Amino acid sequence: MAGKSDDRSFRVRLSQLSQTIEGAAAMHGENPMQRGFIGANILRIPHYNKGSAFSLQERQMLCLHGLLPPRVMSEEAQAERIMDGLRKRSSDLDRYTDLMDLLDRNEKLFYRVLCDHIQELMPIVYTPTVGKACQEYGHIFRRPKGLFITIHDLGHVESILANWPERDIKAICFTDGERILGLGDLGCDGMGIPVGKLALYTACAGIKPHQLLPVILDVGTDNEELLKDEYYIGLRQPRDRSHRYDELIAEFIDSVMHWFGPTTLLQFEDFGNRNAFRLLNQYRERCCTFNDDIQGTASVALAGIYASLRLTNTKLVDNVFLFQGAGEAAIGIAMLIVAAMVEQGVEESVALSRIWLFDSRGLVVKNRAKGGIEGTHKVPFAHEHAYIETLQEAVDVLKPTAIIGVAAVPRAFTQQICETMARNHERPIIFALSNPTSKAECTAEEAYQWTKGKCVFASGSPFSDVTYNGQRFCPGQGNNCYIFPGVALGIIASAARRVTDKSFLVAAQSLARLVTDADLAVGRVYPSLDEIREVSVQIAVDVAQVCYDSNLASMLPKPDDLPSFIRSHQYSTRYENFVPDVYAWPKL
Numbered sequence: 001m002a003g004k005s006d007d008r009s010f011r012v013r014l015s016q017l018s019q020t021i022e023g024a025a026a027m028h029g030e031n032p033m034q035r036g037f038i039g040a041n042i043l044r045i046p047h048y049n050k051g052s053a054f055s056l057q058e059r060q061m062l063c064l065h066g067l068l069p070p071r072v073m074s075e076e077a078q079a080e081r082i083m084d085g086l087r088k089r090s091s092d093l094d095r096y097t098d099l100m101d102l103l104d105r106n107e108k109l110f111y112r113v114l115c116d117h118i119q120e121l122m123p124i125v126y127t128p129t130v131g132k133a134c135q136e137y138g139h140i141f142r143r144p145k146g147l148f149i150t151i152h153d154l155g156h157v158e159s160i161l162a163n164w165p166e167r168d169i170k171a172i173c174f175t176d177g178e179r180i181l182g183l184g185d186l187g188c189d190g191m192g193i194p195v196g197k198l199a200l201y202t203a204c205a206g207i208k209p210h211q212l213l214p215v216i217l218d219v220g221t222d223n224e225e226l227l228k229d230e231y232y233i234g235l236r237q238p239r240d241r242s243h244r245y246d247e248l249i250a251e252f253i254d255s256v257m258h259w260f261g262p263t264t265l266l267q268f269e270d271f272g273n274r275n276a277f278r279l280l281n282q283y284r285e286r287c288c289t290f291n292d293d294i295q296g297t298a299s300v301a302l303a304g305i306y307a308s309l310r311l312t313n314t315k316l317v318d319n320v321f322l323f324q325g326a327g328e329a330a331i332g333i334a335m336l337i338v339a340a341m342v343e344q345g346v347e348e349s350v351a352l353s354r355i356w357l358f359d360s361r362g363l364v365v366k367n368r369a370k371g372g373i374e375g376t377h378k379v380p381f382a383h384e385h386a387y388i389e390t391l392q393e394a395v396d397v398l399k400p401t402a403i404i405g406v407a408a409v410p411r412a413f414t415q416q417i418c419e420t421m422a423r424n425h426e427r428p429i430i431f432a433l434s435n436p437t438s439k440a441e442c443t444a445e446e447a448y449q450w451t452k453g454k455c456v457f458a459s460g461s462p463f464s465d466v467t468y469n470g471q472r473f474c475p476g477q478g479n480n481c482y483i484f485p486g487v488a489l490g491i492i493a494s495a496a497r498r499v500t501d502k503s504f505l506v507a508a509q510s511l512a513r514l515v516t517d518a519d520l521a522v523g524r525v526y527p528s529l530d531e532i533r534e535v536s537v538q539i540a541v542d543v544a545q546v547c548y549d550s551n552l553a554s555m556l557p558k559p560d561d562l563p564s565f566i567r568s569h570q571y572s573t574r575y576e577n578f579v580p581d582v583y584a585w586p587k588l
């Protein structure tokens with residue numbers, strides 16, 4: 001017989017379901033107790049719909065009997081059927097649309113399938129397929145997910161937030177669509193990124209989906225192809241770069257804090273270089289926010305570097321890092337590497353001297369004739385050195401122990417560059433982190449072949465295993481999903497008022513500790529994605545501890561058992577039981 005806690009849980013579920021149906025009935029002018037209305041609407045609500053998994057008792061009690069095929073299927077059987085259908089699809093984009101359709105009709109089953117097959121489906125719901133989905137967003141658009149707020153809505157943002165049916169929002173992922181992955185300005189079609197990121201909040205860390213909100217801030221686009229596309233779903237105007245842009249950002253953030261609460265986590269996502277650092281610096285002390293492209297990318301890259309040191313048998317300060325790129329990702333990683341060295345007792349000036357940047361104008365050095373440095377975040381990394389025009393020459397002269405690609409310049413790591421790295425160092429570190437796959441600096445197979453199996457390799461998008469000279473390599477994917485879901489879980493669980501860089505340094509250390517000797521034996525510098533839920537919990541615990549140690553946590557008093565507290569708040573992909581605790585009385 002169900003216990004008291006089960007009975008209370010049922011009462012809550014039934015109350016929520018009743019309120020949802022009553023609201024829908026009121027909108028349609030229907031009687032909420034009309035049998036057909038009750039049953040049909042339950043099937044239309046993704047949060048409650050179980051499809052053919054409703055038991056006979058549930059079907060009869062909820063007026064569903066006859067509205068479903070007679071066979072009652074288990075959730076496991078449903079998940080197997082979904083995977084069978086996905087594997088029969090001819091393209092990853094078709095698999096993506098199938099999964100988004102599943103999310104629209106059966107939330108629990110979507111997350112059950114995604115969690116059980118995270119290794120197989122991660123490239124579908126996120127990079128690289130999500131990039132293709134964004135490029136085709138207007139053509140595959142079916143049902144809106146999240147909020148669309150435009151530059152023309154200035155002065156009315158809070159009223160738009162009030163239209164969202166959930167009030168218990170803990171985290172928002174928002175973008176203006178200017179720099180989607182390595183694909184550039186996709187405007188409103190960039191909505192696929194916040195949707196995908198928040199799906200990973202749930203799949204990877206167990207954050208409850210009803211507490212998450214994806215948002216696009218549509219200020220136009222400078223992508224001429226989109227402006228000419230008859231199916232483009234956004235504003236047909238050039239990107240607004242006037243003072244109105246900053247006013248929209250300010251109103252949005254203020255409205256979120258007022259409507260959803262001051263500890264609501266705001267994740268900046270895929271903002272252009274001209275705005276990413278500026279906005280992060282402007283708001284990081286005013287609200288609970290972070291930029292995943294800067295801080296999340298930095299953390300996952302640093303974790304991979306930490307793990308790599310166990311293969312190269314070197315200390316962090318012993319390495320020289322050369323970045324292909326000097327944008328938000330490169331600067332974010334470089335700054336976190338400096339912070340990590342300083343934490344280990346290295347002077348900041350020494351730490352900075354170990355890092356070099358190479359951008360579209362060549363090596364970043366002081367007084368560079370080609371400019372592009374003053375007034376940017378590149379300045380601390382501009383060293384006294386002769387100007388170098390090509391990446392190959394920079395590798396020849398600087399002899400870096402690690403090259404890290406984050407500029408979305410495909411094939412930047414040539415055969416000659418990789419061979420030079422292997423000649424100069426016994427175990428060179430080669431991280432081709434640009435997304436999607438088409439923008440990668442080199443493939444895993446090329447890196448291993450060109451270095452004769454010597455390199456420590458990681459990439460931003462997934463690559464298949466490689467066999468070289470009889471040895472199997474399993475390239476690690478430096479995917480931000482190792483970091484941002486766990487960081488978000490820790491921030492939400494502690495109700496932190498701010499997000500600090502210390503959280504991302506600690507997250508990198510946590511992730512690196514979870515890399516096993518078995519992982520390293522096959523060249524993998526990240527844990528298996530199959531372990532992502534546990535990885536996220538460990539990161540969340542460490543991040544929450546940082547929040548409490550820094551007096552930034554609002555969830556007081558601090559729980560005695562942080563791991564148990566965090567696990568107790570995670571989302572379950574198991575179906576709810578809508579049959580109440582039923583029992584008989586003795587005859588009176």
